[in-house]
Amino acid sequence: MSKVESVQQIGANGRYFLLGPSGSGGMARVYRAHDKVLGRDVALKVLREQYAEDEGFVRRFRREARNAAALSHPNIVPIYDLGRSEDGAHYIAMEYVSGGTLKERIVGRGPLAPRTAASMALQIAKALTTAHEKGVIHRDIKSQNVLVTETGDLKVADFGIARAASATALTQTNFILGTANYMSPEQAVEEEVGPRSDLYSLGVVLYEMLTGKVPYTADTPVAIVMKHVSEPPRAPREAKPEVPEGISALVVKLLAKRPEDRYRDAAELVEDLQRIMDGLPPAFSDVAGPDGKKGAGGHMTAAGHTGGLGGAGNGKRRLGKLLLPVALSAVMVLLLLGVVGWSVVQNWESESRETPEEVDRAASVAGVEPPAFSDSASVFVHRATPENISANSTYLDNPLANGNQSAILYVAQNWNPEGGEGTYNDHPVGVWYDANRQKWAIFNQDRAAIPDGSAFNVLVSGGTTEE
Numbered sequence: 111m112s113k114v115e116s117v118q119q120i121g122a123n124g125r126y127f128l129l130g131p132s133g134s135g136g137m138a139r140v141y142r143a144h145d146k147v148l149g150r151d152v153a154l155k156v157l158r159e160q161y162a163e164d165e166g167f168v169r170r171f172r173r174e175a176r177n178a179a180a181l182s183h184p185n186i187v188p189i190y191d192l193g194r195s196e197d198g199a200h201y202i203a204m205e206y207v208s209g210g211t212l213k214e215r216i217v218g219r220g221p222l223a224p225r226t227a228a229s230m231a232l233q234i235a236k237a238l239t240t241a242h243e244k245g246v247i248h249r250d251i252k253s254q255n256v257l258v259t260e261t262g263d264l265k266v267a268d269f270g271i272a273r274a275a276s277a278t279a280l281t282q283t284n285f286i287l288g289t290a291n292y293m294s295p296e297q298a299v300e301e302e303v304g305p306r307s308d309l310y311s312l313g314v315v316l317y318e319m320l321t322g323k324v325p326y327t328a329d330t331p332v333a334i335v336m337k338h339v340s341e342p343p344r345a346p347r348e349a350k351p352e353v354p355e356g357i358s359a360l361v362v363k364l365l366a367k368r369p370e371d372r373y374r375d376a377a378e379l380v381e382d383l384q385r386i387m388d389g390l391p392p393a394f395s396d397v398a399g400p401d402g403k404k405g406a407g408g409h410m411t412a413a414g415h416t417g418g419l420g421g422a423g424n425g426k427r428r429l430g431k432l433l434l435p436v437a438l439s440a441v442m443v444l445l446l447l448g449v450v451g452w453s454v455v456q457n458w459e460s461e462s463r464e465t466p467e468e469v470d471r472a473a474s475v476a477g478v479e480p481p482a483f484s485d486s487a488s489v490f491v492h493r494a495t496p497e498n499i500s501a502n503s504t505y506l507d508n509p510l511a512n513g514n515q516s517a518i519l520y521v522a523q524n525w526n527p528e529g530g531e532g533t534y535n536d537h538p539v540g541v542w543y544d545a546n547r548q549k550w551a552i553f554n555q556d557r558a559a560i561p562d563g564s565a566f567n568v569l570v571s572g573g574t575t576e577e
Contacts, residue, residue, distance in 0.1 A: 120195045126154055126203060137161060137171070142206055145190075152190060153207070157200040168200055175202045177246050178269035185237035187257060187267040207265055209258035212315070216253060220322050224354050225387070227319035230256075230264055232383040234312055237266040239376040242305040249303065251311035252292040253318055290331035290338075291324045295367050298335045299542065306369035309379060313364025313372075320346040320353050325365065343367070356391040363394060494564040502560055503542075503553035511570045513548040521552055521568055539566070 120126050126143040132153060133140035143154040161167040172192065179189035191203035212230070216222070222230070234256060241248060248255075248269055255268040294310035297303050317325045325344045326337035343365035347358040360382055366372045373379040382392040498504045506512075521539050542551045552566055 120154065120156065120199055120201055121191075121193055121203075122195075126152065126201075128154070132206075137167065143203070145203065151206045152203045153187075153205065155202040155204065159199075162198055162200060171200055171202075174269070178202075178204075180244055181241055181246060181269060183237050183240040185233045185263070185265055186240065186269070187265045204267075205265070207257035207259055207267070209260050209262075211254050212256035212258060212264065212319075213253035215258055216318060216322060221350065222319045224320060224357055227316060228357055228383055228386045230319060231312065231316045232380060232387065233264040234266055234315065235376050235379045235383055237264075238305070238308050238312065239380060241266075241269065242308070242376055247303065247305055248308050248311075249297070250289055250292070251308050251315060252289050253315050254289075256315065290334040291326070293335055293338055294369075295339045296369060298339050304369065305375060306372045309364055309372050309376060310366075310369075312379075313361050316357075316364065317344070317346050317361050320357065320361070321349040323349070339367075357386050359394075360386065360392045363392070494560050494562060494566075496562055499560050499562065502558055503551050504560060505547065506550040506552060506568065506570070508550075508568075508570055511550045514550075514570075521566055 118128050120128070120143070125147050126145055129142045129144055129151070131139065132142045138155045138157050141154045141156065143152055144150075145152050157167070157171050161171075175189060175192045178187075179192070182188065187205050187207060189202060189204050192201075193203075194200050221227075234251070238248065238251075246269060248266070250268060251266070255266065257265045257267050259265060292311040292314045294303070294307040297307050314324055326334050326341065328334045328337060343362045345358045345362050346353040347355065364372055364379070373382070382394070385391065385393060494504055521541060539552055539554060542553060543549075550570075552568070554560060
């Protein structure tokens with residue numbers, strides 16, 4: 111039992127009386143509570159005790175609440191109050207919505223009728239339009255964060271992990287906010303995340319409403335994120351043929367890998383969803399509506415994929431210049447470590463070289479098959495120093511890797527030929543290519559800072575330095 115539950119009330123003069131737990135997240139617990147001052151029930155989001163003394167978390171918690179409180183729309187859960195109790199518990203009081211989550215409705219009832227799904231997506235899109243106009247990006251749109259009212263209307267919740275589009279603090283501290291099943295490709299590789307990232311996540315939610323499942327599944331969150339980055343968009347009609355072509359095409363457009371291939375903004379999406387509600391095809395497609403008329407744009411293939419995704423038979427597309435190297439290199443790290451992640455990168459340099467045979471031994475210790483080396487393979491140990499450490503990341507400075515987007519990198523952090531001192535065994539690592547600096551980077555998947563003296567075993571193989 112938490113300290114908050116033990117006292118049964120929170121806020122100035124015990125304003126909020128706890129009625130029971132309502133949910134839980136990684137950073138906070140949610141309770142149903144009664145506001146004794148205004149005589150109404152509220153949802154009370156209380157920062158977990160272990161974070162209450164962390165000034166960084168508290169600042170983030172309060173900043174998120176202020177972002178959400180600035181939003182006013184019928185499809186957004188309003189924020190009523192922000193405070194700190196006498197025992198130090200930080201909380202946000204918001205509207206209590208009694209109908210459960212959209213996720214619970216899908217799980218309990220199965221796929222929704224296309225018109226119902228379109229109507230619900232329209233409500234979410236209208237909420238995002240208001241938020242984006244205020245400079246607030248949600249960053250974690252998912253069916254669990256969409257609440258259903260007693261009348262069946264929707265309200266988007268948990269703008270508590272949103273941040274103003276102009277804010278840079280969270281990016282600078284290397285946070286990636288989001289949930290694997292709903293995360294946009296650019297969010298996964300920590301490129302600049304804008305309003306169109308929310309539209310991608312809404313596309314996942316709409317796919318889920320239409321088919322009863324998310325478009326990409328795998329055994330681990332990392333593998334799911336990899337699919338968002340590397341696999342072509344999936345049309346709901348492929349999973350459920352009875353889904354109408356028009357709304358299926360709209361979902362594929364939302365799930366485009368490149369943000370610029372999605373809708374320009376949420377307002378444009380609202381217009382197309384309204385067209386579908388009116389029995390018309392999306393404006394961008396050549397899919398015919400019930401009246402035989404087609405959309406204005408003519409960008410849809412017979413398979414229901416947006417133009418530029420390849421032939422109508424396979425729907426595959428060439429990924430953007432950045433995302434494809436990231437996806438391929440990350441897959442190679444998965445082969446060696448079983449983990450991969452993405453983050454903002456800075457600077458690092460290489461040190462003493464070792465032989466491929468020694469890296470073979472490293473792979474054996476890790477319990478995986480060692481990679482096949484080319485004659486040009488470069489194997490070395492890198493040791494992090496204050497000069498090349500930046501938060502959770504460092505750059506690779508190696509002639510075979512610099513400017514070589516198509517190189518294959520293998521990194522093992524759980525073995526060190528120089529001995530036990532200074533090894534780095536506690537955190538999974540990944541690799542990322544910075545096209546601007548034309549260098550590869552190693553970073554911690556779990557965002558932990560890299561300590562001075564950390565050792566990494568690195569193999570660079572293949573590719574070409576030709577641009």
